[in-house]
Amino acid sequence: MDLTIINGQAPKDLPDVKFDKCFIGGSGGKLEEIFDYLEKALVEKGIVMGNFIKLGNLNKFMVLLKHYNYMDVEVNLIQASTMDRIGLLKGQNPIFLVKGVKANG
Numbered sequence: 001m002d003l004t005i006i007n008g009q010a011p012k013d014l015p016d017v018k019f020d021k022c023f024i025g026g027s028g029g030k031l032e033e034i035f036d037y038l039e040k041a042l043v044e045k046g047i048v049m050g051n052f053i054k055l056g057n058l059n060k061f062m063v064l065l066k067h068y069n070y071m072d073v074e075v076n077l078i079q080a081s082t083m084d085r086i087g088l089l090k091g092q093n094p095i096f097l098v099k100g101v102k103a104n105g
Contacts, residue, residue, distance in 0.1 A: 011037035018043050024050040027057065035064045044104050052096045061098055070100030 006014060010024070011033050020043050027034060027050070038048060048070070052058040058075075065073050076097045081089040 010034050017041065020046045022046070022048045024048065031060050031064055035068055039068065042102050044102055046102045047099060048102070049097065049099045052098065053093045058096045058098065065100040069103040071103050072101040074099045
């Protein structure tokens, strides 16, 4: 499996290459610009995935998946807790994981 981590800000620092998978972890409020970039860079049937804590960002991602006709959309909620020093579990923020598959041309 090849994995390339690209440091920088999306989409301005992203290369002009084609790829088949993209993970968005912190969009910096640029989800629309990222999806514009993915229109050119993500191959047909490529997978985009994002993680979200804020419901507003989750909703925006879902709207963009629909707007760009992504298929097989899946949403999962991950909930974690940590145990404090006296043994009580403290809930952390839930995290939404969202996946979509780019439709054919």
